[in-house]
Amino acid sequence: MKLKKKISVIDQHDKFGFWGGKFGGNFVPETLKKPINDLELLFNKLKKDKKFLNERDNYFKNWVGAPTRFIKLSNLTEHVGGAEIWSKVVSDANGGAHKIYNATVHCLLAKKSGKRIICGDTGAGYAGKMLSMAAKKFGLKCKIFMGAKDIKRQQPNVKAIKSNGAEIVPVYSGSQTLVDAVSECMRFWVANCDTTAMCVGSTVGPNIFVKICGWSTSQISRELKIQILDEFGKIPRRLKLYNCVGGGSSSFGFWNEFMDYDKKQVEFIGVEAGGPSKSKKHAAPLTYGSKIGILHGAAQYVNQNLEGQIEETESISAGLDYPGVSPLHCFLKDSKRARYTAASDEDALKAFKIVTKYESIRPSLEPSHAFSVAISESKKLSKDTIVIVNSCGDAQKDRKILKKKLGIKL
Amino acid sequence: MNSISKAFSLAKKEGRPALLTYTVAGDNSKKNSLKILKSISKYADICELGFPHNTPIADGGQIQTSSYRAIKNGTKIQDVFKIVKDFKSSKFSKPVILMGYFNIILQYGQNKFLNDCKKNKIDGLIIVDLPWPENKKFASKCRKKAICFVQLISPTTSKRRLNSIVKDSHNMIYYISMLSTTGGKLKVSPKKIIYNYKKIKRINPRKNCVIGFGITEKTISSLKSADGLVVGSVICKEITSSLNKRQNPVTKVSNMVKKLKNKIL
Numbered sequence: 035m036k037l038k039k040k041i042s043v044i045d046q047h048d049k050f051g052f053w054g055g056k057f058g059g060n061f062v063p064e065t066l067k068k069p070i071n072d073l074e075l076l077f078n079k080l081k082k083d084k085k086f087l088n089e090r091d092n093y094f095k096n097w098v099g100a101p102t103r104f105i106k107l108s109n110l111t112e113h114v115g116g117a118e119i120w121s122k123v124v125s126d127a128n129g130g131a132h133k134i135y136n137a138t139v140h141c142l143l144a145k146k147s148g149k150r151i152i153c154g155d156t157g158a159g160y161a162g163k164m165l166s167m168a169a170k171k172f173g174l175k176c177k178i179f180m181g182a183k184d185i186k187r188q189q190p191n192v193k194a195i196k197s198n199g200a201e202i203v204p205v206y207s208g209s210q211t212l213v214d215a216v217s218e219c220m221r222f223w224v225a226n227c228d229t230t231a232m233c234v235g236s237t238v239g240p241n242i243f244v245k246i247c248g249w250s251t252s253q254i255s256r257e258l259k260i261q262i263l264d265e266f267g268k269i270p271r272r273l274k275l276y277n278c279v280g281g282g283s284s285s286f287g288f289w290n291e292f293m294d295y296d297k298k299q300v301e302f303i304g305v306e307a308g309g310p311s312k313s314k315k316h317a318a319p320l321t322y323g324s325k326i327g328i329l330h331g332a333a334q335y336v337n338q339n340l341e342g343q344i345e346e347t348e349s350i351s352a353g354l355d356y357p358g359v360s361p362l363h364c365f366l367k368d369s370k371r372a373r374y375t376a377a378s379d380e381d382a383l384k385a386f387k388i389v390t391k392y393e394s395i396r397p398s399l400e401p402s403h404a405f406s407v408a409i410s411e412s413k414k415l416s417k418d419t420i421v422i423v424n425s426c427g428d429a430q431k432d433r434k435i436l437k438k439k440l441g442i443k444l
Numbered sequence: 445m446n447s448i449s450k451a452f453s454l455a456k457k458e459g460r461p462a463l464l465t466y467t468v469a470g471d472n473s474k475k476n477s478l479k480i481l482k483s484i485s486k487y488a489d490i491c492e493l494g495f496p497h498n499t500p501i502a503d504g505g506q507i508q509t510s511s512y513r514a515i516k517n518g519t520k521i522q523d524v525f526k527i528v529k530d531f532k533s534s535k536f537s538k539p540v541i542l543m544g545y546f547n548i549i550l551q552y553g554q555n556k557f558l559n560d561c562k563k564n565k566i567d568g569l570i571i572v573d574l575p576w577p578e579n580k581k582f583a584s585k586c587r588k589k590a591i592c593f594v595q596l597i598s599p600t601t602s603k604r605r606l607n608s609i610v611k612d613s614h615n616m617i618y619y620i621s622m623l624s625t626t627g628g629k630l631k632v633s634p635k636k637i638i639y640n641y642k643k644i645k646r647i648n649p650r651k652n653c654v655i656g657f658g659i660t661e662k663t664i665s666s667l668k669s670a671d672g673l674v675v676g677s678v679i680c681k682e683i684t685s686s687l688n689k690r691q692n693p694v695t696k697v698s699n700m701v702k703k704l705k706n707k708i709l
Contacts, residue, residue: 050578061546061573063502065623068600207508208498220501225624227600328547328573329499341520342551344499 035368039294043286043362044245051241052333054368058361060240062331066220069227074242076147081249086146090139094253097171098134101257102126104265104422109392110409117274117415119408120422122258123395124284129164130428131398132284135250137164137233141172143246144231151226153177154233155219157184157212157280158353158400159191160427161235166200176200177230179219183210184352190431209346212280212356216330236281237360240331244361251287254424259291271299272419276408277426278400279304279374280317280354282363284426289372297371303411304363305404307347307354308376315348317355318376320367329358335367350379350435351399353427381406383439386429396444398427399435447539447567448592449615451489452652452671460708461668462489464654465701466543466676468510469493469527470519472683472693477514478527480683483698485536487705492570492674495524495544502572504627506677509684521552525564532565541568541594554582558589568592570618576609587614594618597644599632610647617653618674619644627677630658634666641670661700665707675704 035054038046043053051059060070080086094100103123111119124132137154144152152174156162162178169176178195182204185192195202203222208214216234223232234243237251262269275292277285285304292300306318316322319335327336329344336358337345349355366372377385382399385406390396397405401424408423415421429436433444445453455462465488470477481491496511496519503511528540542561549557549571561569569591574582576595583593595613597606598620610617619641622632637655644653655667656674667673679697686696 060575060578062575063572063598064575064596065502065598065600065620067575067598067605068602071602207512213499217499217501221503221625224502225628228623325551327551328545330501331573338547338551340551342548343497343515 035365037293037369037371043290043293043365044248047241053361053365056326057334057364058241058244058332060331061328061333062240063224065224066227066240070240070242072147073143076143077242077246080143080146090142093138093142094135098128098138099126100253101261104258104261107393110389113392114409114412117412117417117419117421119412120420121395121425122254122288122422124254124424124426125397125428129160129167130430131160131164132251132254132287132426133160133164133235134168135253135287136235136247136283137161137168139246139250140165140231140233141168141174144174145172147231149229149231151175151177151230152233153179153219153222153230155179155212155215155235157181157215157235157355158351158427159184159188159195159431160353162200163191163194165233166195166198169200170198177203177222179203179205179215179222181205181209181211181215184212184215187435188352188431189434211347212352213344220330236283237286237362238281238330238332238358244332247283248286248290248362251283252290254284254287255289255291258288258422269295269300270420272416273300274303274419274421275300276303276305276404276421277424278354278404279306279320279359279363280356280400282360284424286360286362288424293371302366302372303407304372304374305407306374306376307349307351307403308378308381309348310350311378311380313348315346316376317347317349317357319357319359320363320374321376332361334358334361334364350382351403353400354403375407377403377406385409386436387440395425396429397425398429399432400427401425446590446592446615448490449652451539455489455672461670462654462672463487463705463708464490464492464672464674465679466492466494466674467679468496468507468514469524470496470514470517471510471680472513472687473517474519474523474527476694478530479694480697481527481531482534482536483694484701485538487701488538490539490541490672492541492543492676493524493528495521495542495548497545497548500545502625504625504677506627506680506684510680521548525560528566529564539567541570541592542566543570544572546571546574554585558585558591561591562589566591568594568616570594570596576605576612580612583612583614592616596620599623599640606644607647610644610651613651615652617644617651619653619655621655621657621659624657626657628658630663634663637667638669661703661707664704668708673708
C-alpha cells in the first residue's frame, strides 16, 4: 500500500470510496445513497469554488480565530532535556477545540443545500458544542446525539450545547458512549434525510464524511506550515508531529500539509487511548492490531470480537473512546507514513500534570495522551529535533475528572 | 422455480399478498426463536430471520431491543444456522431469508458464510448495509449458490438507480415504504406507497416486490395489492411486551401473525 504524492490524501480513494483498496467505502442503507450522493456533488463542486473558499477562510479567520498559536514550550523542553518541544495550541480556536472547523464547514454546506436542521454526534461534547455554536451562527436548528455516560462525564460541554439552543438527545443503547451516539445519529438521519443535514463529528463514517472532516481540519496544518517557515525559515531536518487519535480528525488535519515530506524528515506519531493500565479494554485499534471490520458505514481497523460484534472500549478521555478509527489513519498506518502507539489513562494524567506544571497551556485529556508519548520520546531525541504536539482541546471540560483523579481545581 | 418464487405464486393463486415475518434469531432465547418460527409458519409465507448486530445503523428501537436480547443470551452465527436447520426439518417449514449487517459475514468469511447458508437450506439474504453497486460481487456469489440476494429500494432511490437495481435484482425486491428506520410510524399514505411500488413493478413485472417498514395490524390491509408485505417491528415489540407481562412470547406472536394474515385474505 502506497501513498501518492501531490494528490491530497482525502482524494486518494477508488470509485467505491476505498483508500488503499480496503479502507472506507459506503456501507450504508439504500435510503442514504441519495443524500450522500447529493452531499458529494455539492462538496466536490464547492471545494473548487473560489467564492466558497473565501467564505470559509473568512469564517475561519474572523469567527474561529485563525491562526491559532504556535509556541515553544521552553520550560518543558528544559525539564525533559532532549528535543525542542513546541505546541500548536489549537484549543485557542473559538469554542476550545479543533471540532469547530468541521462544524463550520458542515453548516456552510447545509446552508448551501437548503437544509434547515443539522444533526450531529458527540463524545467529549466538543463536536456537539461546536456544531451547536456553528448552527446558531448560521441559523440552523440543531440536534446533538450524545451517550448517556458521556453526558454525565462532560457536563461543561453539555451545558454549552444547551445554551446554544441545541437539543441534546441522550443515547441509552449499548455502552452509552460515542459509538452509540454515532449509530443513533445515523439512524436519525436515515429517517429525516429529506429535511436534515448530518455532521459526523470526526474523520469517520461513510466516505464523504471522512473527506469533509479531513478537508476542514487541514486548516491546522496549513497554518502550522506557515508558522514553521516563519519561525525556522524552512521545514526542519528532523520534525516530529505528535497528535492523539480517536476518530482521527485533529491528527489528520495536523499532518495533512506535510504528507509529501519523507518520514525521516517529518514523522507523524499518532497516540491512541490505551485505557486504564489495569483494564484489557482500550480504544487503540491501530496500536493493538484490531482486525478490519465495518463500523458506521466504513471499513476500518476496529475493536470487535470473532463474530464481528463491535466491542466496548474504555478510556478516561471521552473524545478518544471509540472502537474504530478513521479509514485515513488505517491507510496511513498500512502505507507506513504514520506510526501509532498508545498511552494509558494514567500516562495521560501524568502528562497533564507535567505540562501544566511547566507551561501555561492546559491540554484536555485527549491531547494529554499525545503529550505523554512526546515527553517520553523527546528525552531520547537530539536537541536539534523539533517536536510539536497538537494541543487540540482545552481541559475545562475535564475539570470534574481532573479534580477527582488529581485533586486539581481548574 | 425456487422456493421463494413458489411462495409468491402460491399467494397470488389465493389472491393475496405473501406475508413475510421478521424475527431475530435467538430472541428471546435460541429455543423460543425456533418455536416462534415453527408456530408462525402456519400463517407466514416467508420467514425473515435477523442475525443480530450490536451497532445497527438502520434499525429502530424494537428490533434493536430484540437484537441486544439475542446477543446477550449468546446467539452466535452458528446458532442462527442451527435454528434454520431445525426449522427447515420441521413439518411446516417455509422459505427463510437471513437479514443482517455485512460485518458479521465479513468476519465469518463470505464464501464460508454462503456455503453454510446453502448447507442449511437458506433461501435468501438481505444485507442492510451493502447497497447497489457495492453488492454486485456478493450478489453474484449468491446467485451461483442459488441464494436470492434481495435488493433494497427506498423512496430516495433515483430513477437511474432504480432501473439498474431492478435489472441486477434476483427474484425478490424489497421496497422500503418511507424514510425511516424499522418500526417507525407510517408517515406516508398507503396510496403514495403503492404508487411508488408500481413504478418498480412497471420496470419488470416478473420480479416479486415486497413492501416493508411501518406495517402493522392497522396498516397492512391498505397495502394488500403488493406482491408481499413484511412485518417485523410489531412482532419484536410483541415479544418484548409479552416478556414484560410474563406471558408466553411464542403464543402471543403466533396469535399476532394469525391476525395479520386474516387482514390480507
